[in-house]
Amino acid sequence: MPPNELTVYIVTNERHTVLYIGVTNDLLRRLREHQLGEPPSFASRYHCTKLVWCELFRDPMHAIECEKRLKGWTRAKKEALIASANPEWRDLGLEMFGERLKPLRGRNVPVENFQR
DSSP: OOTTOEEEEEEEOTTSOOEEEEEESOHHHHHHHHHHTOSOOHHHHTTOOEEEEEEEESSHHHHHHHHHHHHTSOHHHHHHHHHHHOTTOOOHHHHHHGGGGSOOTTOOOOGGGSOO
């Protein structure tokens, strides 16, 4: 992604009870941070790790304006936006990044991989 491009995104938790809206210049890195709960934030407190909507902006000011506008919307309006682009609320992060976004925690790693 070119340095000036930003992505506005919405992540949710497993039960879709919480929606978090953010903006980033590196969506994969930011989703990984949400997964790991780093840094501690609203999204990490409510386990918002599932990407359900995003839009890329070439103009950073437009991205910031979009983020602020979405944060002012009612939940129903946010849900309608998500449903218009992603009716099944699939995890778009997994679809976009595949293996690179699978959770790190709890992954089985053979003991042989660790040096003494």
